[in-house]
Amino acid sequence: MVANRAETSNPARIPALGIRLIVLIVVSIILMVLDHRQNHLGAVRQAIGAAVYPLQIVVDAPFRLWGWIREGTTERNELKLEVSRLQAERLLTYARLQRMTALEAENARLRDLLEARAQVRDEVRVAEIMAVDANPYRHNIVIDIGARDGAYDGQAIVDAVGVIGQVIETGIATSQAMLISDPSHSLPVEVNRNGLRTIANGTGEFGKLDLPFITNNADIRPGDLLVTSGLGGAFPAGYPVATIETVNRIPQEPFADVTATPEAALDQVREIMLIWPSSETVEAEPLDE
Amino acid sequence: MSRFSGAGRVPVIVTIIVSLMFMVMPLPDWAVPFRPDWVALTLIYWAMMLPRTWSVGTAWLIGIVLDVFQGTILGQHALALCVIVFVTVRFHLLMRVFPMQQLTATVFAILTLYQFILFWINGVAGVEVQLVNYWGPVLTGTLFWPIVTVLLSGVRMRVQHGR
Numbered sequence A: 001m002v003a004n005r006a007e008t009s010n011p012a013r014i015p016a017l018g019i020r021l022i023v024l025i026v027v028s029i030i031l032m033v034l035d036h037r038q039n040h041l042g043a044v045r046q047a048i049g050a051a052v053y054p055l056q057i058v059v060d061a062p063f064r065l066w067g068w069i070r071e072g073t074t075e076r077n078e079l080k081l082e083v084s085r086l087q088a089e090r091l092l093t094y095a096r097l098q099r100m101t102a103l104e105a106e107n108a109r110l111r112d113l114l115e116a117r118a119q120v121r122d123e124v125r126v127a128e129i130m131a132v133d134a135n136p137y138r139h140n141i142v143i144d145i146g147a148r149d150g151a152y153d154g155q156a157i158v159d160a161v162g163v164i165g166q167v168i169e170t171g172i173a174t175s176q177a178m179l180i181s182d183p184s185h186s187l188p189v190e191v192n193r194n195g196l197r198t199i200a201n202g203t204g205e206f207g208k209l210d211l212p213f214i215t216n217n218a219d220i221r222p223g224d225l226l227v228t229s230g231l232g233g234a235f236p237a238g239y240p241v242a243t244i245e246t247v248n249r250i251p252q253e254p255f256a257d258v259t260a261t262p263e264a265a266l267d268q269v270r271e272i273m274l275i276w277p278s279s280e281t282v283e284a285e286p287l288d289e
Numbered sequence B: 001m002s003r004f005s006g007a008g009r010v011p012v013i014v015t016i017i018v019s020l021m022f023m024v025m026p027l028p029d030w031a032v033p034f035r036p037d038w039v040a041l042t043l044i045y046w047a048m049m050l051p052r053t054w055s056v057g058t059a060w061l062i063g064i065v066l067d068v069f070q071g072t073i074l075g076q077h078a079l080a081l082c083v084i085v086f087v088t089v090r091f092h093l094l095m096r097v098f099p100m101q102q103l104t105a106t107v108f109a110i111l112t113l114y115q116f117i118l119f120w121i122n123g124v125a126g127v128e129v130q131l132v133n134y135w136g137p138v139l140t141g142t143l144f145w146p147i148v149t150v151l152l153s154g155v156r157m158r159v160q161h162g163r
Helices: A002-006 A017-038 A042-072 A076-114 B009-024 B029-034 B038-049 B056-070 B076-090 B092-097 B100-125 B132-162
Strands: A123-128 A140-143 A156-158 A163-170 A175-179 A186-191 A197-202 A209-215 A225-228 A240-248 A255-262 A271-276
Touching (some): A017 B076, A042 A163, A042 B009, A042 B056, B038 B056, B038 B092, B056 B076, B076 B092, B076 B100
Antiparallel strands (some): A123 A271, A156 A271, A186 A197, A209 A255, A225 A240
């Protein structure tokens, strides 16, 4: 079909167009197989990622600038209000922290008694979500921490109130992360109240997680808090994930229809934290408000 | 045709970079599935107007960049873009003389082919995607095509007169 059309478009005939197309298609298919089946192309991705990093910066810049301008022009009164609000919040947090310290000491003592492993703290680092929409097919975000800052694939990401997702691709200065709401994301969780273990799947909606493997007679009810169980190995245990929204027991089905609302507002956050779990596995701890 | 090839590449590259920026510009969540394929539209235009300089090779490279940019399977957009650019180059003489409605209809068909290839690759790779993510960009892409043409032909005039 290449040859018989050649004379009709002779004046602007592009030499060997068909052959070039076929070569490129074959190369694409090889790349896709390598990338999808074997994940061999991390280095290639990183290199091209570094090349397009300036583009991401440029796209992100206006939004950063806007935030900066808004900060700069906030009214004095508003600032005062904000300061007093933050002070109140800090007081509350301190009060909670004091209790935490006491609890931690107690926990350590009890652990000593039980001769269990000592609790170790995770390291965290604050990252910012860049104003860049990534993969159109997935719930992905781009964050401004990459391999040079020590981020790695599978790293857990949380915000102030709950789990957000995990790093799926580290670039040099930026990384892509998958949100827990992505349809292909599953997270091992447990019910904080009674330790019931299950899996929370993303649904493609920001405000909804699906728990497909809860039996009809399981002890679970709306309002229960789900925390990470740490069983998958990727996420450290004990971070809040979601609150049970509905429990719909269907007698003729083996599993109940259970949905949960993520604690973190997945579509609104801008600042997030990356977690470097300590070398030892951290045991789940009961979360008091 | 010699006046179509050669120098004046910088403005074209700038338009492609701008289209890449539009591809990752944040949109409100409801609008994300309706983001037009700016890169595809831009490449279709240049393949139609300057097929000797901007052909399947360029499309493939830009596709790879887009894949890395968006974190899709490496080669997915590259394959889809070089196929639609191939189609465009084959019919570029016809498309240049089409009136706007007919050209827009052609672009609609090309964009549909583009999304179909992406859909097909996602299907083979087992990436689950809601259907609106496929027909949304085709719809908005077709709607935005006349505007893109006007903007890019402005650039093209400058390219050809500037040298």
